[in-house]
Amino acid sequence: MDRDRFEDILSALRADGKRVTVAKRAVARVLVEQSDHLSAEEVTKAAQRYAADLSPSTVYRILEEMERLDLVVHAHVGHAATVYHLAGAVxxxxxxxxxxxxxxxxxxxxxxxxxxxxxxxxxxxxxxxxxxxxxxxxxxxx
Ligand SMILES: [Zn+2]
Ligand SMILES: [Zn+2]
Ligand SMILES: [Zn+2]
Missing domain, CATH: 3.30.1490.190 (Ferric-uptake regulator, C-terminal dimerisarion domain)
Structure with a gap:
């Protein structure tokens, strides 16, 4: 895993006065590890390896929070699919x-x-x- 990228995300959350919970660490870790386009469900499934009781609605809220901080972007690639990944080159x-x-x-x-x-x-x-x-x-x- 790209440790710097992971720490950068946590720092940005802290800088915004947000608490860095186990759930947020799990989601950040998945986004850094899998530099791919993932649906909220896919993020949830992968993140549950690090935080077993993580619910989809919690993951969704975390993704939205990260998006407001420009850490994450989303895109629509199919009829209903919304996918997320770390912000980077357009x-x-x-x-x-x-x-x-x-x-x-x-x-x-x-x-x-x-x-x-x-x-x-x-x-x-x-x-x-x-x-x-x-x-x-x-x-x-x-
Ligand atoms: Zn993309
Ligand atoms: Zn959209
Ligand atoms: Zn085809």
Missing amino acids: HGHLVCTNCGVTIEIPSRHFDALSADLLKSYDFRLDRHHVAIAGLCARCRES
């Missing part, structure tokens, strides 16, 4: 509407679209928040 997501696979793509793919939307509609694109839907190569072949 990126986009592609999601296959058939098999559900999510592909992380570099932010630069949105540069031209972003500039165009700003110019034409005075609209600022949020590159990360919602995934672009389509069909992956595997699903198109079959």
Whole structure:
């Protein structure tokens, strides 16, 4: 585990006057260990290894708290799925509407679209928040 990253999260919570509970340590640990896009349920399941009595609603509140502190971001990648990960470099997501696979793509793919939307509609694109839907190569072949 990236110990520095883990400690940074705990420090940020303390700096905001928040108590660092066993539950928060467990959630922070999971987010650092699994640098992936995880649903609140997946975070809960993984975090229960470190805090057995952790409930989904507690995890949800912790994720929201971390999000308010800009430690965590969320994105929507499927019909109902909301996924969370540590805040970091901005990126986009592609999601296959058939098999559900999510592909992380570099932010630069949105540069031209972003500039165009700003110019034409005075609209600022949020590159990360919602995934672009389509069909992956595997699903198109079959
Ligand atoms: Zn959202
Ligand atoms: Zn993401
Ligand atoms: Zn697919």
